[in-house]
Amino acid sequence: MREAAKAVAVFDSGVGGLTVFKEVRRVLPAERLVYFGDTARLPYGSKSKEAVTRFSLEIARFLLERDIKMLIVACNSASALALPALEAALDIPVLGVIGPAVRAAAAATRVGTIGVIGTEATVQSQAYERALEGLGCGLRTVVKPCPLFVPLVEEGWWEHPVTRQVAREYLRPLMRSGMDTLILGCTHYPLLKPVLARVAGRGVRLIDSGAEMAREARAWLMTHKLERGGGKGSQEFFVSDAPERFRRLARRFLGSGVGKVELARVEA
Ligand code: DGL
DSSP: OOGGGSEEEEEESSSTTHHHHHHHHHHOTTSEEEEEEOTTTOOOTTSOHHHHHHHHHHHHHHHHTTOEEEEEEOOHHHHHHHHHHHHHHOSSOEEESHHHHHHHHHHHOSSSEEEEEEOHHHHHHTHHHHHHHHTTSOOEEEEEEOTTHHHHHHTTOSSOHHHHHHHHHHHHHHHHTTOSEEEEESTTGGGGHHHHHHHHOTTOEEEEHHHHHHHHHHHHHHHTTOSOOSSOOEEEEEESSOHHHHHHHHHHHHSSOOOOEEEOOOOO
């Protein structure tokens, strides 16, 4: 198969990666897109580096059999814990969400203090601090794990008073730091943007890593002349468990139906 005709794969621990998928589909409408949600083994956000790396490599192997030209790691926890292992194992480009998010945050901040919220695994990995430090601009980073946000989003409580209260608790220490830019370091958090914007206030810019990721993926494909020139794109969905639940949640995350969702076995 011609390189450009191959698919772009997006992988996540479950349904949350659809926030990234949606952005990728928007900026690359002619591409063949393959999505994998590891619904049998989520959440990744409370798992060890070893487990998340093993799961990610198994999924990458499955996706490679589907003629892909790029792997987008939509899951922040997998981006934080497994990106080097994926890059070493695959000979196609592997794009994680952390790089695009920190570059956008560094460009946006005026005061030089950046807040990061994510799962426990992402925060513990210190991947965002390392990536921000790696930019060499002397930025200060303040982080906060927000484990309750994922179940609240999946429950559909995007604007619920309970979610507002939880957001106030989580953001309080970050607000005290004087940050002016907040990285939404988890697939689910873009859906909480209205609540987070209200709690954080006008002076804080929210960085959605999905949107930044999609822009960089498109730029990469264009630079390497690997984008699909025209025609109508397509989408395929695979999950490792409970395809019906995924279909139901996916409608909420994407704002439209996903059609067929196939069950896939990925364990070695
Ligand atoms: N996809 C995960 C992330 O972005 C959130 C859900 C999970 O913990 O698996 O970190």
